[in-house]
Amino acid sequence: MDTGREPVRVVIVDDDQLVRMALRLVIDGEPDLTVVAEAADGDAAITVVDEQRPDVVLMDVRMPRRDGLSATRELLTRPAPPGVLMLTTFDSDDLVLGSLRAGALGFVLKDTQPARILDAVRTVAEGNPVLSPAATARVIAAATGPQSSHTRNASREAARKQLSTLTERERETARAIADGLGNPEIAQRLHISIATVKAHVGNLFAKLALENRVQIALLVRDAED
Known part of the structure; x- marks a missing residue:
């Protein structure tokens, strides 16, 4: 190359x-x-x-x-x-x-x-x-494997509090990221343009104070655990 x-x-x-x-x-x-x-x-x-x-x-x-x-x-x-x-x-x-x-x-x-x-x-x-x-x-x-009840509940509540700051579309985008979808697949799932997906992803990074999609995926899983 x-x-x-x-x-x-x-x-x-x-x-x-x-x-x-x-x-x-x-x-x-x-x-x-x-x-x-x-x-x-x-x-x-x-x-x-x-x-x-x-x-x-x-x-x-x-x-x-x-x-x-x-x-x-x-x-x-x-x-x-x-x-x-x-x-x-x-x-x-x-x-x-x-x-x-x-x-x-x-x-x-x-x-x-x-x-x-x-x-x-x-x-x-x-x-x-x-x-x-x-x-x-x-x-x-591994992230959703056995933990103490106290640890799991604390992680869940902290994650849900972070996600509560998002709009419905931003939450749907975060959910799609957690499913391992790229921007084109997210656009297809949500029936929106790729440019709009990119805007939502940018908002996720800013609102959640995260740096990459892996962190978003783990946060979503924490909230659902």
Whole structure:
């Protein structure tokens, strides 16, 4: 792929050297992508991201010393943070959920086909979330899994209070986002133009103080739990 633009700068963070090597080989094989640094834990990730200022960070979830969730939270407090794409084997759903709530733009499974990982990196580089319907369903299932009654009720009430500030059309748009629909599908479902969908999505970000569609989806699920 030759876009005529500077390559997307990527940092790979994973405690498994073989995983880092494999991802580097895949990413550096693309003319529009380049790996500028690697890190083996969250502390090192923060250091290299501050040094390299990448566009995208592929962040492992479970790592020694400092996990991906903690590192992601710190990185996303930066004035111009990179897009964070979480790497998981899905034995750590709680950390993935925490990362998404903190503002990570999405996640990929470590056994995902290389072409799909590359597509995910490009999508996050453009500031868009990676919402594979199948993987999203697994995250949502984890989000609505067993919790204490008190915790579930508190989360539900907080989410419903946030959603109560929305218009009916905005709530319908949020519901469609939670179902994994893109803007064209939302426009078709609600019988409105794509431009109107974009306006509703912009209102959702502003009113709910959220940064991406994953966070909207999780908020809707919290309200319905």
